[in-house]
Amino acid sequence: MSVPFSIEEMRIPEFLARISADLDRCVAFWLKHSHDEEFGGFFACLGKDGKIYDDLKYGWLQGRQVWTYAKLYNEVERFRRPELLKAAVKGADFMIKHVKEQTTGRCYFVTTRDGKPIKQQRTIFTECFYVMGMSEVAKATKQEKYKQEALSVMTKIIHWVRVDDSEIGNAKLAGVKPTNSLAVPMILLGLIHELTSGDESLNKTYEELEEWCVQQVLSHVQREGSVILENVSPEGKEMPGSMGRLMNPGHAIECGWFLLQYAIKKEDRKLQETAIEKFIINPFNTGWDVEHEGLFYFLDVDGLSPTQLEWNMKLWWPHNEAMIAFLMAYDQTQDQAYLERFAQVYDYSMKHFSDVENGEWYGYLNQEGQVNMDFKGGPFKGCFHVPRCLMMCEQMLTKIRATLT
Amino acid sequence: MSVPFSIEEMRIPEFLARISADLDRCVAFWLKHSHDEEFGGFFACLGKDGKIYDDLKYGWLQGRQVWTYAKLYNEVERFRRPELLKAAVKGADFMIKHVKEQTTGRCYFVTTRDGKPIKQQRTIFTECFYVMGMSEVAKATKQEKYKQEALSVMTKIIHWVRVDDSEIGNAKLAGVKPTNSLAVPMILLGLIHELTSGDESLNKTYEELEEWCVQQVLSHVQREGSVILENVSPEGKEMPGSMGRLMNPGHAIECGWFLLQYAIKKEDRKLQETAIEKFIINPFNTGWDVEHEGLFYFLDVDGLSPTQLEWNMKLWWPHNEAMIAFLMAYDQTQDQAYLERFAQVYDYSMKHFSDVENGEWYGYLNQEGQVNMDFKGGPFKGCFHVPRCLMMCEQMLTKIRATLT
Numbered sequence: 001m002s003v004p005f006s007i008e009e010m011r012i013p014e015f016l017a018r019i020s021a022d023l024d025r026c027v028a029f030w031l032k033h034s035h036d037e038e039f040g041g042f043f044a045c046l047g048k049d050g051k052i053y054d055d056l057k058y059g060w061l062q063g064r065q066v067w068t069y070a071k072l073y074n075e076v077e078r079f080r081r082p083e084l085l086k087a088a089v090k091g092a093d094f095m096i097k098h099v100k101e102q103t104t105g106r107c108y109f110v111t112t113r114d115g116k117p118i119k120q121q122r123t124i125f126t127e128c129f130y131v132m133g134m135s136e137v138a139k140a141t142k143q144e145k146y147k148q149e150a151l152s153v154m155t156k157i158i159h160w161v162r163v164d165d166s167e168i169g170n171a172k173l174a175g176v177k178p179t180n181s182l183a184v185p186m187i188l189l190g191l192i193h194e195l196t197s198g199d200e201s202l203n204k205t206y207e208e209l210e211e212w213c214v215q216q217v218l219s220h221v222q223r224e225g226s227v228i229l230e231n232v233s234p235e236g237k238e239m240p241g242s243m244g245r246l247m248n249p250g251h252a253i254e255c256g257w258f259l260l261q262y263a264i265k266k267e268d269r270k271l272q273e274t275a276i277e278k279f280i281i282n283p284f285n286t287g288w289d290v291e292h293e294g295l296f297y298f299l300d301v302d303g304l305s306p307t308q309l310e311w312n313m314k315l316w317w318p319h320n321e322a323m324i325a326f327l328m329a330y331d332q333t334q335d336q337a338y339l340e341r342f343a344q345v346y347d348y349s350m351k352h353f354s355d356v357e358n359g360e361w362y363g364y365l366n367q368e369g370q371v372n373m374d375f376k377g378g379p380f381k382g383c384f385h386v387p388r389c390l391m392m393c394e395q396m397l398t399k400i401r402a403t404l405t
Numbered sequence: 406m407s408v409p410f411s412i413e414e415m416r417i418p419e420f421l422a423r424i425s426a427d428l429d430r431c432v433a434f435w436l437k438h439s440h441d442e443e444f445g446g447f448f449a450c451l452g453k454d455g456k457i458y459d460d461l462k463y464g465w466l467q468g469r470q471v472w473t474y475a476k477l478y479n480e481v482e483r484f485r486r487p488e489l490l491k492a493a494v495k496g497a498d499f500m501i502k503h504v505k506e507q508t509t510g511r512c513y514f515v516t517t518r519d520g521k522p523i524k525q526q527r528t529i530f531t532e533c534f535y536v537m538g539m540s541e542v543a544k545a546t547k548q549e550k551y552k553q554e555a556l557s558v559m560t561k562i563i564h565w566v567r568v569d570d571s572e573i574g575n576a577k578l579a580g581v582k583p584t585n586s587l588a589v590p591m592i593l594l595g596l597i598h599e600l601t602s603g604d605e606s607l608n609k610t611y612e613e614l615e616e617w618c619v620q621q622v623l624s625h626v627q628r629e630g631s632v633i634l635e636n637v638s639p640e641g642k643e644m645p646g647s648m649g650r651l652m653n654p655g656h657a658i659e660c661g662w663f664l665l666q667y668a669i670k671k672e673d674r675k676l677q678e679t680a681i682e683k684f685i686i687n688p689f690n691t692g693w694d695v696e697h698e699g700l701f702y703f704l705d706v707d708g709l710s711p712t713q714l715e716w717n718m719k720l721w722w723p724h725n726e727a728m729i730a731f732l733m734a735y736d737q738t739q740d741q742a743y744l745e746r747f748a749q750v751y752d753y754s755m756k757h758f759s760d761v762e763n764g765e766w767y768g769y770l771n772q773e774g775q776v777n778m779d780f781k782g783g784p785f786k787g788c789f790h791v792p793r794c795l796m797m798c799e800q801m802l803t804k805i806r807a808t809l810t
Binding site for chain 1: 450452458459460461513516517520521522523524525576578579580581645646647648709710711712714715716717718769771772777778779780783784
């Protein structure tokens with residue numbers, strides 16, 4: 001490179017060192033505290049220092065931790081260790097046995113420590129994380145059984161989403177308006193990426209679905225391209241009320257890098273621009289709290305109070321997603337503006353979320369950035385967003401560093 | 406009285422004047438902004454100044470507003486106005502037609518503006534507020550039809566709670582532990598009070614149930630009488646995990662004055678002491694934020710972080726319930742300490758929640774007492790806790806003032 005490095009480019013070694021160290025601490029935290037040697041599966045409810053404060057097993061988090069361990073094993077050399085693979089497989093086996101309802105393929109949101117079902121959500125998300133975990137364990141073990149688990153539940157999910165969702169348990173009430181919720185096409189788009197990466201034989205199977213997901217996701221771009229709304233009508237129109245005005249900046253940004261990944265694969269420049277500008281930059285600019293820093297959790301597009309009590313809290317995962325998204329955008333474009341935004345989110349996150357002493361990040365800060373709840377794992381926070389972010393950022397920074405030197 | 410008045414007793418005229426004025430403003434707010442003249446029922450989602458930001462009709466809030474209007478009409482002379490009665494009846498008719506599912510007696514949690522069902526909760530609460538509204542409208546109109554609506558759904562609720570809850574839609578999953586949740590016996594105890602007040606013929610019908618509710622409620626007193634836990638086992642033991650450690654100070658205090666009402670009716674001095682000491686004083690002392698004032702929403706009995714993100718917010722209704730509870734305790738005992746606590750909650754509430762300019766209170770403050778969401782009505786806040794508190798406090802203060810002069 002003939003031009004001098006920018007301030008942020010100069011910081012790349014610092015970013016990389018800290019992120020790698022945080023990833024090591026994060027993985028060590030879950031390895032040390034979350035394994036249930038007696039019944040299998042993972043404890044999710046872990047205090048600041050890893051102490052178990054509840055022994056319930058959450059389905060989302062089982063699938064996500066299985067995925068994380070298998071992914072680390074598959075992709076990061078220093079984590080290609082038997083203990084990670086063994087734990088991933090043990091977690092997958094717990095899920096097959098206890099989290100999946102055998103006759104319907106539906107999964108339980110939460111079970112007792114020994115795997116007795118407690119609750120089923122009226123959504124497809126536990127099932128999606130089941131597929132995600134099984135798919136990655138299949139790649140790690142090369143065992144057909146896990147691949148078949150992934151594919152058979154994926155087939156069920158597609159049926160529920162596109163043909164008939166009566167098995168999901170949502171009564172067909174007369175006032176329910178058909179809704180395109182960003183979460184659904186977005187999570188499917190992410191899942192297809194997972195299923196097909198390294199297994200190109202599946203590309204054809206999911207080609208049409210993937211294109212459908214992209215179109216569904218794009219219909220959330222509203223108000224002349226300026227905002228992403230969480231819920232739109234099946235025709236891609238704004239919907240009335242609080243639900244119709246809801247924005248979730250972190251969600252839009254996460255969706256942004258899913259779309260960007262797809263655009264890279266398809267070498268689709270126009271879609272790449274849309275992903276970066278509409279799904280990453282705009283929601284970031286709208287969602288960033290200029291007074292206290294950090295990303296808001298929920299906003300109302302007309303500036304009203306969201307009805308979610310936690311709307312102005314700063315949660316860890318939107319910051320994880322923003323770090324991935326900006327680094328990916330920079331990696332694709334070499335536009336300094338994205339590396340600056342990455343640095344902005346990195347600085348906030350390392351200052352407020354990261355816990356160097358105990359490992360793993362705090363999850364929930366108040367608007368001012370103080371720790372509002374000091375646990376590291378809870379019903380909706382497990383071994384997933386933090387290690388996925390750190391792993392992906394480590395990979396991207398390593399690649400970027402190589403191009404700069 | 407030969408002893409000089411205390412500071413708080415001197416303030417009774419001030420309390421009364423402000424509370425009466427706030428009640429007038431509150432009722433005026435709902436009368437002006439919440440009536441749906443076209444489809445019947447009440448809008449609940451109202452902004453700071455009453456502007457409708459969502460037109461969904463929430464079942465809890467329909468029943469509660471019907472009750473509030475009918476109660477004001479029945480018990481407060483200046484509100485014995487045809488427009489309140491008419492609106493209560495119109496609301497009740499909307500509920501009969503749209504909120505109640507005709508064949509099962511189950512009620513919908515939320516409907517469209519024109520009454521099409523959107524969602525049913527897997528709980529009995531909408532049904533309880535249905536009964537509460539119908540019962541009070543029956544007293545106001547002397548129409549048997551509303552009484553029958555109340556009694557028939559009450560019979561259903563009792564069946565679901567004590568015999569078989571399969572109609573509530575909770576799948577019988579193997580890991581679900583039978584739980585005594587404070588909300589259930591507590592709301593039934595309150596309902597029986599409503600149904601039997603002014604209709605003593607029903608005393609016998611609900612006598613055994615009422616006694617059962619009291620025993621169920623009392624089993625939430627845990628750790629040698631020092632705390633009220635939200636969830637205990639059917640045998641009255643502590644339960645494991647976050648759920649077992651959960652405390653909701655406002656809920657315990659509300660339950661405290663329900664119990665106190667019952668103790669007064671039964672002239673049961675021992676129960677009166679238990680109600681005041683265990684359900685009102687202890688939870689208040691535990692729940693009061695000594696740093697920033699106000700009552701926390703949720704706490705963990707072992708001092709861990711609750712998993713509810715909104716745990717440290719200050720919600721309006723615990724403060725309403727504490728005002729009622731302390732004034733009732735003072736009225737029964739003439740113990741100055743309770744009037745002091747009333748004054749403490751009154752001062753905080755009038756400073757932070759009350760909105761003299763627009764009427765009705767704000768509902769949601771952050772820990773520091775700043776308005777976190779500026780709407781006056783939302784999916785869980787309607788015309789109920791504020792006017793019930795102001796009406797009951799007005800009645801009690803009027804009575805207390807008469808004894809002091």
